[in-house]
Amino acid sequence: MRYRNTWEDAVVSKMEKVADNVMQIQIIPAGDTAAFTVGSHLDIAVLINDLPEIRSYSLVGRYGSNKPYTIAVKRxxxxxxxxxxxxxLKEGSKLRISQPTNHFELSFNTSNYLLIAGGIGITPILGMAEELMAKTDKNVRMLYLGRSAQEMPYIEALQKLLGQRLTVHYSDIDGFFDTSKILNLCDIETQVYLCGPIGLMNAVRKTWENGPLNNQNLRFETFGASGLFAPQAYTVKLPRFNREVQVNENQTLLSALLDVKIDVMYDCKKGECGLCQVDILEYSGDIDHRDFFFSEEEKGKNKKMCACVSRVANGNITIDTAYRG
Ligand code: FES
Structure with missing residues (x-):
């Protein structure tokens, strides 16, 4: 069951570019800033093609009673x-925001931590690094991976905070990152907190699944579910309804189906709950699975996909919806 948001008015107090294509946005709610734990996110009401939608953004850093909420958004x-x-948005723009909610809680029941951030996945991880470094009984190491220094926010702050405990990997200089290396940084007690693009998340999950360590100790947060292919338009056939529906490149399969009044159940719209899954009857090209609901093995079979995030690249698809109104 999805949590229920309470919404309030807020105003943008500061916009600041903190890396190429990354805008840090400070937001002051109409009421008091609610206390939150690191790993929390805000839901924000946005307009996409003039239609209301909700987007989730991790809160950057730790809670401070007089501090505005801070998020960072990659363009x-x-x-x-x-x-x-x-x-x-501009400074002074008005927003509707939710209360902070945490689906990526940092647990304090171990001594050893490895934090892994890929690109804009740094946003929830920064506060975790601050939180753990403030405790004297925690050993923390961090891996921060990105395309180039120019595109990676908060590097200086992290270097200051973590010193030798931080490893930064720039793929334009250092090349491919071999995720099997993370196993050398972990023991059976180490908890790993991971946030990054889907390619990194899948690689780390696979390394972890094939390694000797406890699955419970790998914890991750998804953000916006980027895929392996750039979004492309494609056609969906639904033999049950005798319909053909076009999914535009800036549209999800779920929204395309709902637009033509084909009922599909959904909840999270982030590829996490699996409620929006549809049966794949036939396809050409590639299924770009962008969800975190199905296992790697299930994704490999290409029998089902999550309509809220997953797409088709270089082809078209025939599906049956799991729920028929
Ligand atoms: S609505 Fe939750 S996975 Fe699609």
């Missing part, structure tokens, strides 16, 4: 519209 050329909307 994505293949955005479904959320980052474009957020980048279009």
């Amino acid at each position: 994505l050329p293949a955005s479904r519209g959320g980052s474009k909307y957020m980048w279009g």
Whole structure:
């Protein structure tokens, strides 16, 4: 069951570019800033193609009673519209925001931690690094991976905070990152907190699944579910309804189906709950699975996909919806 948001008015108090294509946005709620734990996110009401939608953004850093909420938004050329909307805000812009909610809780029941951030996945991880470094009985190491220094926010702050405990990997200089290396940084007690693009998340999950360590100790947060292919338009056939539906490149399969009044159950719209799954009857090209609900093995079979995030690249698809109104 999805949590229920309470919403309130808020205002953008500061917009600041903190890396190429990354805008830090400070937001002051109409009421008091609610206390939150690191790993929390805010839901923000946005307009995409003039239609209301909700986007989730991790809160950067730790809670401070007089501090505004801080998020950082990467401008994505293949955005479904959320980052474009957020980048279009100005200081003084009005927003509707949720209370902070945490689906990526940092647990304090061990001594050893490895934090892994890929690109804009740094946003929830920064506060975790601050929180753990403030405790004297925790050993923390961190891996921060990105394309280039120019595109990675908060590097200096992290170097200051973590010193030798931080490893930064720039793929334009250092090349491919071999995720099997993370196993050398972990023992049976180490908890790993991971946030990054889907390619990194899948690689780390696979390394972990094939390694000797406890699955419970790998914890991750998804953000916006980027895929392996740039979004493309494609056609969906639904033999049950004798319909053909076009999914545009800036639209999800779920929204395309709902637009033509084909009922599909959904909840999270982030590829986490699996409620929106549809049966794949036939396809050409590639299924770009962008969800975190199905296992790697299930994704490999290409029998089902999550309509809220997953797409088809270089082809078309025939599906049956799991729920028929
Ligand atoms: S609505 Fe939750 S996975 Fe699609």
